[in-house]
Amino acid sequence: MKKLLSIGFWELIARLILRNRIAILIGVLLITVLFALQWNKIKFTHTEANLIPADDKVNVDYNNFLDKFGEEGNLIIIATKDKKLFTPQAFKAWEEMMTKIQSDKEVDLVISIDNLKKLSKNDSIESFELKNLVDNSKINNPKYLLSLREDLLNNLPFYEGLLFNKKSGAIRSAIYLDKKIVNTKIRRDYVLFKLIPEIEKFENKTGIDLRASGMPYIRTLNAKTIIDEIGLFIGAALLITGLIFFFFFRSFRATLISLIIVIIGVMWSFGLLGLLGYEITVLTALVPTLVIVIGIPNCIFLINKYHQEYAKHSNKAKALQRVITKTGTATLMTNITTALGFATFIATNNTLLVEFGVITSINILAIYLLCLLILPIFFSYTPAPIPRHLGHLEREYLTAFFRWIVNTVKYNRVSVYGVALSLLIIGMIGIHRIKISGSIIEDMPKKTAFFDDIRFFEKEFDGVMPLEIMIDTKRKKGVMKLSTLKRMEELQETIGEIPELSKPLSVVNLVKYSKQAYYNGNPEYYELPTSQEQSFILSYAKNATKNSKENLMKSYVDSTGQYARITAFIKDENGEKMDAIEAQIRAKADKLFPPSKYEVIITGKPSVFQKGTKYLLDNLLSSLLMAFGLTAGLVAIMFRSIKMVLVSIIPNLLPLLMTAGLMGFLDIPLKPSTILVFGIAFGMSVDDTLRFLAQYRMELSRNDWKIKKSVFATFDDAGISMFYTSIVLFFGFSVFMLSSFGGTVALGGLVALTLSFGMLSNLVLLPSLVLSLNRTLANEQEFIKPTIDILEPTDEEVDAVEKKD
Template identity: 20%
Template sequence: MDYQRLIDWVDHRIVNSPGRIVVAFLLVTLVMGIGLGGVSTSSGTQQFAEGIPSEEALTNVNEEFSPAFEPDTGSTQLIQRGDNVLSKPQLLNMLHTQERIEDREGLRVTSTSSAATVVAQTIDPNATTIEQQIDTIEGATPTRIDRAVRTSADNPAFGGTLSNDFNRKSASASATIGVVTHEVPAGLSSGSGQGGSSPLTPIQQRIQRIAETTGGDITVFGSGIVSDEFSSVITDSLLIVTPAAVLFILLFLVYAYRDLLDLLLGSFALLMAVIWTFGFLGLAGIPFSQMMIAVPPLLLAVGIDFGIHAINRYREDRKETDSVGAAMRRATDQLLVAFFIVTGTTVIGFLANLASDLGPIKDFGIVAAIGIVFTFLIFGIFLPSAKVWIDRRRDSWPVPTFSREPLGQEGSALGEALRLGVVISKRVPAFFLVLMLLFSASAGYYATGVDTSFTQEDFLPPAETPDYLEQLPEPFAPADYSVVSTLNYLEDKFTTTQGGNVVIYLETRMTDPTVLESIHRAGDDPPDTFVSEDRHAEESSIVTVIRSRAEQDPEFRRLVQRNDRDGNGIPDRNLEQVYDYLLESSSRDRALQYIAEDYRSARITYAVKADADQSEITADAQKVAKDYRGDAIATGSTVVFQDISGLIFASALQSLAIALAGTVIFLLGIYWILEGLPSLGIANTVPIAVAVAAVAGTMRLLGISFNAFTATILALTIGLGIDYSVHIVHRFVDERREYPLFRALDRTVRGTGGALASSMLTTTFGIGVLVLSLLSVLGQFGVLTALSVAYSFVASLLVLPSVLVLWDRLRGHDAELSLDEQGVGRPDGEPREVTG
């Protein structure tokens, strides 16, 4: 393939028509800028749950076992804290808050309840309204209130709202929870995850303002508050991270470019890459999620590298000729190929995330890959064209030039430091590679202990905002976030032996005579994670509804007894008649929570222990589901989140394998086409394998789990890290044609290593600022990405020279002669002299 003809065609237009190219790219930027207005946001955990079987089952459960044609009910929690929330003043604070909430229009309130209402009704059973309950508490003495508290202690509607430190004798507790019930649009809670928007958000924000003006320490909590923090944390994180990233990047770019016009040009090109990528996001209708916060730093990482390499190589060639066009032709003739290889391998690394079953990770991979292609076009064509256009006019502009010297030139301190890998390769290349192999194997084995996690808290701000962030001025100062601290408080103060439930969604013919018996038997001898009594799981199902109705309704009890052949209270014939009776009685709504109206599916819930591990709960629930006759699937929020956690781990391994295999195949092919030396593709990947092992080992060392963000890190290490080794290998091949082995290596690490070092520092600090994000998982992603870039740089400079020395020897090349002197040419002929 005569690829050189295409490169010459591009070179010619960059040098001879730079103005047209610049105008064309600016016009595209304007079009992409229009797309920025169409960018929507998506946040929370719900986006990760879509398409997962257990989540689909949970959605079906919520849709099938809710009253038809009726709105959903939402709730708001009023968390009251104090020395004694059961004292008369504190009870009145809660009741006055409830009163104001009920009186305020637009809050969709259907009812309110609290420990205060129970105490008031214990004193006066006729106090059915909030006003009457306030009058009752105001007229009661403290002694009478304490007596009412002790009387109500065994009432679940009372004791269940009090903190664990409730003392019956002293009639005291430090916290209680009141509940406001709302009527909200249907479909509010159809899945396990929490989305980034909720109709309860404005309602609960208004209730919070009411609580603040009532008096007493009352915190408002609910899905609307959680959704609001899911959404606002994205904006706050970007406001903090973006300026910090820009600051670090500018500082390092000032050193890398040391020229005002080059700095402005490189920075503008970076801005263009971001505008193009997010303009595409808006035009394509892909929502901006928490994961997308990582895209701009990644684009900056590759863009910075391309920009520094382009300017640095141009400066090297400019030292050999006064012609702007000739210098740029030489630079782009080599760099366009290197940039294409880097783009190809990086895109493969990002697109490897398409193997994931999680939608947000797929979207992230697509957007990042498209962004890298845009970056290649901007820095491979636009920046060189703009540089040619500027340099042909800059002498007439009153702009100071600080330095046009390339980085890492011979005799500089940086150039000497970069030679360490070359020194090692001269003396003990094989021994050093064996050491690296042992290190990589050890790090990889150690990394097998990395955990996997997926929790709602991953997508929320921390319980306490760091002091250095709270000191930031507006508009950078983050909002006051409370969800995680409230969740921690609830877990600490209201912990019980029961920690939620799991759901079994059963699809079968519910009129089968044995179906109810099988449902009941499934709860016998339950697993350790289930709450049990007398060796039977604590469950809720149509069986419990039948037994409860039979205790209250003599006629129904006789119906059940006539159809219960073994006398255990569970009917085993004429089940349709039993169900019909229930659905025609006052138990209809409760029955429809556990059986579908067409009698073809059922819902069974099991209480699980609060201290049980999520993975153990899921495994036990799936085991119980297998005991059912019919098509049964375990679901519920705990099961769905554990399934997502498993998919995250699978995504990490699949994307790593695909990225590694795809990269190797791509490099083998591209080096065979370009150089006739496909084995260079293998040499190219050796330092990246070392970097991947080091990153994986570091994850376990730092206690970082695979989560929604870090699941992509190993594939990204390949995609970003290959950048460094590609530049060195491609430069080495060019130098090796003209120089002996070690002279070629020396020129390579001095010429390319300087640009790589500057790019590495800029990228490491530019991405590392993600640690300032309010999302801890995003901070972890930033740290790991920065480390992956640093590891890739070090491995390329230290390991790759030894790999190339051994590769050169295995190819049978003479180390004392250049490839041209040995008659080793390109597959399409001898290297050509590039002229202006």
């Protein structure tokens, strides 16, 4: 009775679709237009992802630091090792470029050799004066410029590591953007349309190769690459899936309508991004392509069923109606399980993944709805399939492939279990070798010029990623106490001994420079003042920086003088060592700064990102457990059998373990991009399991509960669709390997590989388990009255409903 009611429901849906074809097409068109109107609301990300919840202590500390010192990532650096810079023509061009950059309203401050200031003592006002390092009247003199270079490298230790590398002679300029624009579209426009053209103009004029980097610069070009690749992915996915589709069906009509459906789905996905106000990030940029990759298998399943039905009775209208009637529940449930696989990311409490989970799961259900509505309507207007279109149902390569599977399952089940157990053991060994990556730039496009520039700065200046230490003295003007400065100096010495970090910068460096200036610039006096010297030297330093835009101290001491900042840079490749580095700094800080008098916070982008990766990994485990739980619950509801739950989980768990083990052997680390592989692959692979088990249960009822006959009959129907969809998914996800982003390449390759393992597991291991456990799984009481029936109804049952109506 329940099945008849279910058939009646889908019979009603089929009639509504086929009798209201024009109205439905107009409705789809109107919805598409409405979504297209949302495209102008699409926003692009201007920051890298923060993977930690806002209320987590890591984020609280980081935001506390930003409140005191503003956005840390506002520094852009430009550098060169070319000694030609200190020739009259090149130096003048450099000065012109830096002057132009300083004049831009988006720029707050430029520190460069052409405008560099030297502290000079002025006894009459008891202060230091900032005097120009460069005498502009002499810059046409080659000898003067060479002496200027020597003076910079040998007599100004304050700027070492900040503006020059004494060993290699690399020179750089520091451009501080207005902190208000760092996370806005204005920053992107400035970098792309003002800064880069100025750099190119200088290079063309002088022939000197410049290197540029810094977080605003990296973010901008990284985001631009993401946007550029969206079109590449969509085009490649359409081309590859279209070619595979045509190869399977040999029908231009079927291929064309399937591509039109997924293109509409892509248009809806962009519209939904705009409607929900989500930014295009490295993850949401994948959604339009996922719509194509997931939509085409839906088309394959429905068109394959249409061809099977037409081959039975050569009645097109009847075939179209029965495509909906006989597959409605099954296709709905398999799409729901796929959507649930992505929806588990919503539970991670991470904005980036929540948005990805929401937008993807909605679009999966939307593309299913489009396929269900448009395909029957389209084929109702087109001629019936010809024999060439139906030839794919009995292709020789398919017949040979399934003959091998049947023979393996029939005669070599012990070997199947042996191979599965061996792969499980190998996978577990590989899992123990997996590393966790805390790298911010590891997933960035390695074939781009800006990535080469990152490596240049890591080599010459020990990195561009800032590690920040904020010291709260718990009293106003406490930073400038000599006792505090000495504690900070000792902490900086510890930081300087850590090989992964650059030379640290803080107000300590400025106070040392003040003493050097007090003693007429003698570099031997670049040190903290003694207790006898502190009163007049510190008063000189304070007077020199009052209400000055060129206040060198304002970046390292807050306006109240209560908070101090120490900045060091870390090479991105050392992200995985962040915990050990922080532990070393923390141990020293706790000794130097008693908690009763001071509070020390260690933060910065690399630290936040590395902790975010670990947080994400913890959430991966919970989201995977949720995916398993949801799938198990769905199977239990559908089949009312705990044994079926186990049989459905095992063939899908093995491919995940194999992929994780392979990551360990190939040194592919766990990182935000690769962590997603498991949830995505599981959600999609379990579809094949449900289709196989549903078909198997139907064959049991057809074949008088004869186990072997039912299992092998299942291959004749469900096997083809499982094979076709798996091939499309494999090549569809392989499209992401065209990316220049390492993370996207890994995501595409690993998901494709996992789905391939999943297909073989569902076609070989799953039926082997069913046959081995046949006595318990064939219990008629467990199969007759499921809570949700996703079985394909028999022709007799459909006929009964049609006659009744």
